[in-house]
Every structure is written in structure tokens, then in C-alpha cells.
Amino acid sequence: MADLRYPIGDFQEPKHFSADGRKRSIAIIEETPAKMRAALRGLNDRQLDTPYRPGGWTVRQVVHHVPDSHLNAYIRFKLALTEEMPTIKPYDEQAWAKLEDSRSTPIETSLTLLESLHERMTVLLRSLKTEDFARQLNHPERGPMTVDSVLALYGWHGPHHVAHITELRKREGWQ
Helix, strand or coil, rough: CCCCCCCCCCCCCCCCCCHHHHHHHHHHHHHHHHHHHHHHCEEEEEEEECCCCCHHHHCHHHHHHHHHHHHHHHHHHHHHCCCCEEEEECCCCCHHHHHHHHHHHHHHHHHHHHHHHHHHHHHHCCCHHHHHHCCEEEEECCEECCCHHHHHHHHHHHHHHHHHHHHHHHHCCCC
């Protein structure tokens, strides 16, 4: 059985970054809200409150996690672009997922937030010059990261969580 935590595989940071790779990652970020919405289409509350894997978050928690995480990414991009090697603040995503807003807010709230956020993020990322992608931030847990590496990570992150939902749907026959 495949590792249900990583339905598209664990994140592998590219060894080299290219203009084409950046364009692909930005396009993926742009498409993620629509793909998330499509993955959720027709699910009822019982299904939304089903963990995507044993011991994992519920579908609802996954939906709320993605904009939580991507809001942090957006801020990290902006900090890296406007400050010299800023140290960013990590957050405890497990603790955030246990908060009431992640457990009971209607998913439409987070889907709308994700759409608006990704629209802004895509505009920002498409405006960058090649040298901007080399700007750095310091992540206390990961060490120095470039805008390129954050972009690659979030180009993977959205599809990773969409696949949690689509793979659960397949396993449960919720097509």
C-alpha cells in the first residue's frame, strides 16, 4: 500500500531552478483553488468530517489547512522580497488544525479565501524578475530558503492536499 500521507510523493526540492520550472509552479498555484473545489464537489458533512487516512486530519481540516499554510507562504514571499534575509516565524500546523475554525467553519469560507489569496500570489509571482527568485529568507527549522525553493514547495503543497481528498474519494467509492 502506498504511503497515504504522500499520495503524490514527498516534496523533492529541485537541484536547479529554471524559468520553465517557475512558470509550471506558478501555473499549479493558480490552478490549485479550482482543483481543490473540484475535489470537494458533492461531499456531504459526514464525508468532510472523515479523516483522509487513519490518524490524519479530516477533509474539512485539510481544506482549512491549505489557505492557512498558503497565507504563511504569501507573507514569506513578501518578506523575502522586501527585507534582507528575514527570519520567518514557523507555526504549529497540527495545533492550528485542532482550533475550532479548522473544525467547524464552512469549507466555502476557506475555498473563497484560497481563490483570492492565489489570485494575489500569482500576480506577485508573475511580476518577479529572475534575480528576485534568488532572494532568501531564513526558516528556523529548514534553514536558508530562496524564493525559488518556497515557490517549488508550494507548487507541490496544493496538489499534495488535493490528492489527499481525491485519493480518499477513490478508496471510499465517493465518485
